[in-house]
Amino acid sequence: MSDITLDAAARAPEAAPRSAPITAIGPIAWARQNLFGSWWSTAVTLVLAYLIVRWTIGFVEWAFLNAIWEVPVVNGQAQTQACREIKGVGACWAVITEKHRFILFGTYPFEQHWRPALVCLLFVGLYVVSAMRRFWTWHLVPIWAVTLTVIGVLMWGGVFGLPYVPQERWGGLPITLILSTFGLAMAFPLAILVALGRRSKLPAIKMLCVLYVELIRGVPLISLLFMASVMFPLFLPEGMNIDKLLRAQIAITLFAGAYLAEVVRAGLQALPRGQYEAADAIGLSYWQKTGLIILPQALRLVIPPLVNTFIGFFKDTSLVLIIGIFDLLTAGKTAIVEPAWQGFGIEVYVTIGVIYFVFCFAMSKYSQDLERDLNRHRRR
Amino acid sequence: MGESVITAQVASAVKADAPPAIVLEGVNKWFGALHVLRDINLNVAVGERVVVCGPSGSGKSTMIRCINRLETHQEGRIVVDGIELTDDLRSLDAIRREVGMVFQSFNLFPHLTVLDNCTLAPIWVRRMPKKEAEEVARGYLNLMRIPEQAEKYPGQLSGGQQQRVAIARALCMKPKIMLFDEPTSALDPEMIKEVLDTMVLLAEMGMTMMVVTHEMGFARQVADRVVFMDRGEIVEQGEPESIFTNPQTDRLKLFLSQILRGH
Numbered sequence: 001m002s003d004i005t006l007d008a009a010a011r012a013p014e015a016a017p018r019s020a021p022i023t024a025i026g027p028i029a030w031a032r033q034n035l036f037g038s039w040w041s042t043a044v045t046l047v048l049a050y051l052i053v054r055w056t057i058g059f060v061e062w063a064f065l066n067a068i069w070e071v072p073v074v075n076g077q078a079q080t081q082a083c084r085e086i087k088g089v090g091a092c093w094a095v096i097t098e099k100h101r102f103i104l105f106g107t108y109p110f111e112q113h114w115r116p117a118l119v120c121l122l123f124v125g126l127y128v129v130s131a132m133r134r135f136w137t138w139h140l141v142p143i144w145a146v147t148l149t150v151i152g153v154l155m156w157g158g159v160f161g162l163p164y165v166p167q168e169r170w171g172g173l174p175i176t177l178i179l180s181t182f183g184l185a186m187a188f189p190l191a192i193l194v195a196l197g198r199r200s201k202l203p204a205i206k207m208l209c210v211l212y213v214e215l216i217r218g219v220p221l222i223s224l225l226f227m228a229s230v231m232f233p234l235f236l237p238e239g240m241n242i243d244k245l246l247r248a249q250i251a252i253t254l255f256a257g258a259y260l261a262e263v264v265r266a267g268l269q270a271l272p273r274g275q276y277e278a279a280d281a282i283g284l285s286y287w288q289k290t291g292l293i294i295l296p297q298a299l300r301l302v303i304p305p306l307v308n309t310f311i312g313f314f315k316d317t318s319l320v321l322i323i324g325i326f327d328l329l330t331a332g333k334t335a336i337v338e339p340a341w342q343g344f345g346i347e348v349y350v351t352i353g354v355i356y357f358v359f360c361f362a363m364s365k366y367s368q369d370l371e372r373d374l375n376r377h378r379r380r
Numbered sequence: 381m382g383e384s385v386i387t388a389q390v391a392s393a394v395k396a397d398a399p400p401a402i403v404l405e406g407v408n409k410w411f412g413a414l415h416v417l418r419d420i421n422l423n424v425a426v427g428e429r430v431v432v433c434g435p436s437g438s439g440k441s442t443m444i445r446c447i448n449r450l451e452t453h454q455e456g457r458i459v460v461d462g463i464e465l466t467d468d469l470r471s472l473d474a475i476r477r478e479v480g481m482v483f484q485s486f487n488l489f490p491h492l493t494v495l496d497n498c499t500l501a502p503i504w505v506r507r508m509p510k511k512e513a514e515e516v517a518r519g520y521l522n523l524m525r526i527p528e529q530a531e532k533y534p535g536q537l538s539g540g541q542q543q544r545v546a547i548a549r550a551l552c553m554k555p556k557i558m559l560f561d562e563p564t565s566a567l568d569p570e571m572i573k574e575v576l577d578t579m580v581l582l583a584e585m586g587m588t589m590m591v592v593t594h595e596m597g598f599a600r601q602v603a604d605r606v607v608f609m610d611r612g613e614i615v616e617q618g619e620p621e622s623i624f625t626n627p628q629t630d631r632l633k634l635f636l637s638q639i640l641r642g643h
Contacts, residue, residue, distance in 0.1 A: 272485075272487075274483060274485050274486075274487035275487060275489065277450050277483070277487060278481075278483065278487035278488070278489070279489075280448075280450060280476070281450065281476065281479075281480075281481040281483075281550075282476070282480075282500070282501035282505065282549065282550070282553060283473060283476035283477045283501055283505040284500075284501065284504060284505060285473070288504050288505075292500060292504065296491050297489075297490070297491050300491065376533075377490055377491050377492075377534075377535055
């Protein structure tokens with residue numbers, strides 16, 4: 001039977017491959033098929049195109065053409081009359097020009113702003129290095145330890161001739177980065193342990209993990225932050241005080257840990273039982289099995305929901321405003337409290353939105369690449 | 381290279397008066413209220429090849445899985461390579477080092493290459509240097525006639541190739557005993573032969589083997605003994621010829637007639 005096919009293939013004159021007609025591929029064909037396929041879709045296309053064009057023109061006029069980038073400052077008072085006159089017609093980016101350092105660094109002493117700026121750069125550098133797979137070795141541990149120490153020294157100061165800055169004066173982007181980086185870096189290992197614990201055969205461990213997840217998950221983050229900031233100190237002995245930021249950090253870590261644990265558990269459950277049995281049968285110990293066989297597969301499976309949770313928590317750190325910590329969003333809000341700048345919230349919020357977006361989009365993009373790379377074995 | 385390793389290992393293994401490789405004494409097991417193994421008594425000598433057959437649900441897979449404690453038995457004694465199976469983790473580790481297992485669904489590790497699948501246990505359990513482990517693995521992949529697949533991922537191989545990788549992976553631990561749990565049941569017909577051929581090869585080298593299978597041709601060719609199980613008990617056992625041509629019990633007669641009709 002195979003002989004016949006071979007013969008036929010040999011005899012038939014081979015048709016030269018030729019490209020499809022221009023009406024079948026290319027942008028014109030695509031548009032005809034997808035945008036103007038019927039009267040109905042043509043109508044929708046035209047209406048939407050009109051709205052998009054109108055909105056884009058309006059936005060460009062507001063954000064760029066009619067915008068005011070700077071206002072004169074007299075005696076330390078910004079003269080914002082020009083801005084008020086074009087309100088609704090043009091953006092007043094002058095608020096950003098004037099206030100960007102307050103938005104980024106909060107009430108940190110002005111002449112020391114280079115320190116939190118450097119901290120932000122260090123964080124970004126740390127992310128970039130950690131993201132590169134060729135650094136995925138034990139070297140990452142000392143790199144993280146050193147970077148985080150340097151960040152602590154820079155923020156607090158008090159050594160190497162740096163003036164001491166108490167934590168109450170920190171604010172802005174460094175707070176957001178500190179809370180989310182420490183929070184997720186500690187929550188992730190915690191989540192893995194809890195997820196493993198929930199599947200443990202030992203009833204005590206299992207109970208403890210279930211209790212932790214259900215208790216934390218059943219409470220809003222805001223009330224957890226309140227408890228950490230208001231209730232927790234009540235139970236401490238007189239005179240003992242734990243840093244407010246640290247308490248918020250612990251609350252966020254515990255909260256993120258419970259959510260991530262469920263994501264990781266989903267991955268553990270998705271693995272077929274045969275993987276566990278094969279690992280047992282070749283004699284691997286529990287931790288070898290978990291570290292070499294189970295987790296590498298389970299975590300790959302849950303990269304999308306993991307990153308989803310990561311991104312969610314990056315933004316949720318803004319909730320610390322309710323216990324009086326100045327993160328990026330709160331700093332932005334405070335910047336426009338000043339009478340001269342009241343009413344210019346849109347510009348500030350757009351800017352802060354862009355900053356959040358840059359970080360979140362980078363995470364999302366990176367996770368897509370990671371997913372593609374790590375799941376290469378599933379492609380044929 | 382791989383072959384010389386195996387022959388050396390097997391030469392020391394075949395001893396007429398050696399203690400049995402596997403002993404099952406009065407083994408009972410229940411799944412909840414279901415009595416799945418009833419008073420199983422079975423000795424497997426070193427170098428012996430035992431084929432276990434029986435209708436589905438007869439407990440044959442459960443029995444073989446008890447031998448390396450993927451399942452636990454509730455009554456009786458199981459002694460493997462002179463070590464009794466208990467809750468003691470050390471004895472379990474020792475037994476799993478000496479017993480290789482091949483599953484119906486291969487159970488290769490999909491995120492590791494074929495070579496890494498084979499070297500994982502030797503490196504982590506036997507503490508073998510990586511280079512040596514790779515050399516051993518390539519030897520066994522060669523023996524399984526798939527040396528060229530070493531760098532691929534399991535998902536890129538056919539079912540028959542995957543099962544041969546699984547056999548190679550088990551052999552890399554240099555086990556004294558090999559257990560096969562329906563190794564060809566998940567395979568397309570044209571791939572069954574390539575897997576059985578490698579198992580025959582293994583049998584010819586004197587490996588102690590316990591094989592759950594419905595492949596009667598294989599049983600005839602290599603088995604020293606065929607064990608027929610039904611409803612959790614060993615109903616009949618003996619040399620393949622006598623079992624297949626001269627069954628004593630009605631249950632075996634019924635089973636054989638069903639098997640033969642299927643072929």
